[in-house]
Amino acid sequence: MNTLSYGLLSILTRSSKSGYELMQHIQPIWKAKHSQIYPLLAQLEQNGFVQHVHVHQTDKPDKKVYSITSSGQEALRTWIHQPTGEPVHRDELLLKIYCIGMVDAEKAKQVVEEREAYYRKMAEFCEERMKITAEESVIPLQELTLGDPLFGPYVLLEKALLDLRANIEWCEWVKSRL
Amino acid sequence: MNTLSYGLLSILTRSSKSGYELMQHIQPIWKAKHSQIYPLLAQLEQNGFVQHVHVHQTDKPDKKVYSITSSGQEALRTWIHQPTGEPVHRDELLLKIYCIGMVDAEKAKQVVEEREAYYRKMAEFCEERMKITAEESVIPLQELTLGDPLFGPYVLLEKALLDLRANIEWCEWVKSRL
DNA sequence: AAGCACATGTAACGCGTTACATGATTTT
DNA sequence: AAAATCATGTAACGCGTTACATGTGCTT
Helix, strand or coil: CCHHHHHHHHHHHHCCEEHHHHHHHHCCCCCCCHHHHHHHHHHHHHCCCEEEEEECCCCCCCEEEEEECHHHHHHHHHHHHCCCCCCEEECHHHHHHHCHHHCCHHHHHHHHHHHHHHHHHHHHHHHHHHHHHHHHCCCCHHHCCCCCCCHHHHHHHHHHHHHHHHHHHHHHHHHHCC | CCHHHHHHHHHHHHCCEEHHHHHHHHCCCCCCCHHHHHHHHHHHHHCCCEEEEEECCCCCCCEEEEEECHHHHHHHHHHHHCCCCCCEEECHHHHHHHCHHHCCHHHHHHHHHHHHHHHHHHHHHHHHHHHHHHHHCCCCHHHCCCCCCCHHHHHHHHHHHHHHHHHHHHHHHHHHCC
């Protein structure tokens, strides 16, 4: 059981999903390709943490819809109670910045601006998601509490936005010093 | 030539270092163990991007001190001019938050507090590093410019601190909603 | 004498990405 | 007819971590 396996179980607590849907839902939180997810689902089923039913579709190809079992829910709760691994950040930009003096100010600015554009694009995406989440919710997001199924997604979006805004600020600050 | 290889070259632009020192210097920017670094250095030397001299030490074991070659500097400049890869974030906490409703508020608070402690510890470390950098610099950090060797490390520390403060803020905000 | 920091390497393993493979159904 | 989306899988490869392996010199 690796972290991604627990991640898949986490997503399944919300609602049953196919491997394909699971892949799409986990993307914003944990990058994973279908080639990694399908074998893990088979493994989770072998361990009795999930089970699937074949669902026939007329408009689209058939799919396997996975649900979390009570055994899977128990495994999840145990996992949450264990110490959380430290976050992993790997960013090529940081290495470039370390020796940014090798190039002229013009090029340095371009490098930072490329990243700033990425951050702004991501922030726009998160704000869009936040709007959609607000529309899905029957009560205002600010009033959501721990038990509400939208509480997790809401605080995750808020975290992403705080991160992105801090980084956009940094990009502008760096450019002002070049 | 992978990203870490360019990272090693980046660190060597500042001053020549042994594999062991290189490992220590790159740690805060890009996690890498010595088992990964030593083979890469041998490979970089084969490609003519670095060269080493055997340095005898009396107080400590001997070491191989690597320097970047002009060919290596050229490779670095080419790399900087290429599009920068998107940052990679992998954080077990985000997956736990997604299904945090499975546990009670007390436990949820503990999970967030464990991470908050980590962020605060890291922030303290960065502030310490910033102080040391300020003492190393002959001019105030705010006046550093692109050409200055301490400019890169300075703006990197500033980025790390902005990130950490945003995350600490988020932790406090989440706790207030539990 | 034991433990720790310095110093350099190799080997095995796990995870994540890319590529290979196949096929249904809808849209253009 | 071609391209795009949905859907599921396997195989090969690269990178990063853990473990194995060895040795010097200082400190306690």
